[in-house]
Amino acid sequence: MSTPFVPVLAGEAAPEAPSPVTPTKVPYRGGQANPTAGDLRATFGNAVTHVDVVWGETTVVVDRARVHDIVQWLHDDATQRYDYCSDITAVEFRDAERAIEVVWHLRSIPFRRFLRLKAVLPKGQPLEIASVWDIYRGADWLERECYDMFGIRFIGHPDLRRILMWEQYREGFPLRKDFPLRGRFSRSEQLRQALAQNPEAKYSMEELSIAEAFEDLPADMKDRLGTGEKVGE
Amino acid sequence: MGLEARAGTTGVSFNPASQESWVTTKLDFLVNWGRANSLWPMPFGTACCAIEFMATAASKFDLARFGMERMSFSPRQADVLICAGRVPFKLAPVIRRIWQQMPQPKWCISMGACASSGGMFDNYAVVQGIDTIIPVDVYVPGCPPRPEGLLYGIMMLQEKVMRERMSDRWLRNEMEPDPASQLYIPPPLIDELSEPFGNSVHQTRSGL
Numbered sequence: 001m002s003t004p005f006v007p008v009l010a011g012e013a014a015p016e017a018p019s020p021v022t023p024t025k026v027p028y029r030g031g032q033a034n035p036t037a038g039d040l041r042a043t044f045g046n047a048v049t050h051v052d053v054v055w056g057e058t059t060v061v062v063d064r065a066r067v068h069d070i071v072q073w074l075h076d077d078a079t080q081r082y083d084y085c086s087d088i089t090a091v092e093f094r095d096a097e098r099a100i101e102v103v104w105h106l107r108s109i110p111f112r113r114f115l116r117l118k119a120v121l122p123k124g125q126p127l128e129i130a131s132v133w134d135i136y137r138g139a140d141w142l143e144r145e146c147y148d149m150f151g152i153r154f155i156g157h158p159d160l161r162r163i164l165m166w167e168q169y170r171e172g173f174p175l176r177k178d179f180p181l182r183g184r185f186s187r188s189e190q191l192r193q194a195l196a197q198n199p200e201a202k203y204s205m206e207e208l209s210i211a212e213a214f215e216d217l218p219a220d221m222k223d224r225l226g227t228g229e230k231v232g233e
Numbered sequence: 234m235g236l237e238a239r240a241g242t243t244g245v246s247f248n249p250a251s252q253e254s255w256v257t258t259k260l261d262f263l264v265n266w267g268r269a270n271s272l273w274p275m276p277f278g279t280a281c282c283a284i285e286f287m288a289t290a291a292s293k294f295d296l297a298r299f300g301m302e303r304m305s306f307s308p309r310q311a312d313v314l315i316c317a318g319r320v321p322f323k324l325a326p327v328i329r330r331i332w333q334q335m336p337q338p339k340w341c342i343s344m345g346a347c348a349s350s351g352g353m354f355d356n357y358a359v360v361q362g363i364d365t366i367i368p369v370d371v372y373v374p375g376c377p378p379r380p381e382g383l384l385y386g387i388m389m390l391q392e393k394v395m396r397e398r399m400s401d402r403w404l405r406n407e408m409e410p411d412p413a414s415q416l417y418i419p420p421p422l423i424d425e426l427s428e429p430f431g432n433s434v435h436q437t438r439s440g441l
Contacts, residue, residue, distance in 0.1 A: 165358075166323050174357055183357030188421075190357075191365055194322035195329060 014081075014110040026056040034058035036080055036108075036115050044070060057116060064119040067104075068130035068156075071117070074106060075135050082106040082115065085136035088143055090150045092177050102129050102152060121152065131156035149175040166197045261399055268312070268338060269394040270300040272387070275311030275335065277328060280318030282345035282377040289380040299387055308334040313390065314367070317377075319347035320360045332367040337405050340394070342386055343369045346376045 030053060037051045037058050047070065050061035062070050074082040087105040104117040121127050131154035132139045143154040144163040151173035154160055161167060165174070170193070171184045183190055274296075278286055290296045290304065305311035308331045320328055332341070343363050346352035349372045351361035363369060370393060373386035397404060 164323075171357065179357070181356050187361055187365075190322060191325065191360065194325040194360075195366070197323075197326055 013112055017111045020112060023056055029054055031056055034113050034115055036060075036074070036082075036113060039079065040070065040074075043073065057114060059116040059118060061118045061120065064121060064129055067117070067119050068132065071104065071106070071132045071135055074115070080108060081110045082108045082113070084109055085132065085139055085142070088132070088139055088146055090146050090152055092150065092175070094177060096177065097123065099123060100127065100150065100152070102146070104132070127152045128155055130154070133157050149173060151176065166194070168193065168197055257399060261397070264399070265395045265397055269391040271312075272299070272301055272340070272390070272394075273303050273305040273310060273312045274301050275305050275308050275314045275331065276317065277314060277331065278317040279320060279324065280345075280347060282317035282348065285377045285380055286315060286317045286344065286383065289383045294380040294384065296384075296387075299384070299391070301387070308332075309336065311335050312338065313340045313342060315342045315344055316348045316363050317344040319352065319354050320363055320366075321358050322360055325360055325366055328363065329366050340370045340390055341367055342371045342373060342383075342390060344373045344383060344386070345378055346374060349374065352376060
């Protein structure tokens, strides 16, 4: 976090922000682009490969190597202030040749803007992209989910491991197009592996209380939770 | 007192005119009457069936009429596990642990299509019926079942409880799948046996 956090109250935006209106007669393609798209082109030049406006929402496709710089700029720049990362996900298309796209949904609460940022990960190359965890702490679980479902590695993520499937899950990445709907293993093998997982071993209270907060706990609670709370037998 | 099962008899059905004495049958009746009318449910609600379960427990349908006044949110003080909703594989060890924590006597109701068979979720993430993890006494069909359906399932369970005999030696046997026992079938053999009948992992709808 390079800039101090300035809270924005609900319903309160920067004076120059347009007042909220309910959009009517939005065209499918075309229409007015988010002014941020032009600013990105002016600032990053060739790193912005494509700008598209669909149903009034602006999509900016950027160079995969510059994603972290661009998101950092969007977050820090006084004329942008994209302070809320609402989603990080990925898209794989039915066309097997077509590249996987990673998508960031960013929202600027002070300027009432929404921007969809995309980066393209071509097939045949390692599925790696820079993590934005150091800019938005909320990206932590979103990137873990994206890794869990698509196998995209976010470089710089502090704790990149599965979040929806259990950690010993061996069948691959379920939302990829080459993943069969019913999984790769037989039902009995799936059940055997699922029953072999040990939930208590993974989710200690220490892990759930997220490192820094652990030090602020009362001493007796720290003693109790230090080695993981005893549950079950 | 007629407590011994006769040789050659299998299953839970006993001839009432057998050696069971007046004392044990009356005691059976008393115990079963008490148990059947004070079943404490342990709700395991994971999906929309749980909404119907809540409606069943609320004032309009009033589960308390059947002695289920007290919802037990601890498996230690529960009699009947009501699994309402789909169970993903990640929850499989959890529901098995809850079942193991419940003291005997215990029963299980599988509520709805997903809990009973996986329902429409024939995919990589969902258990294809909780009877692959824990023993089930009553299956309630429906997606989700209406409260009347669940109440009917509960009444069927009460009927089942009323028919229990203390002379039945197999009644409280918990058959854990011990790999050393003859009852245990290794997973590859299950696959081999079930393949001609359409083990669902070998079929795909989309061809992908």
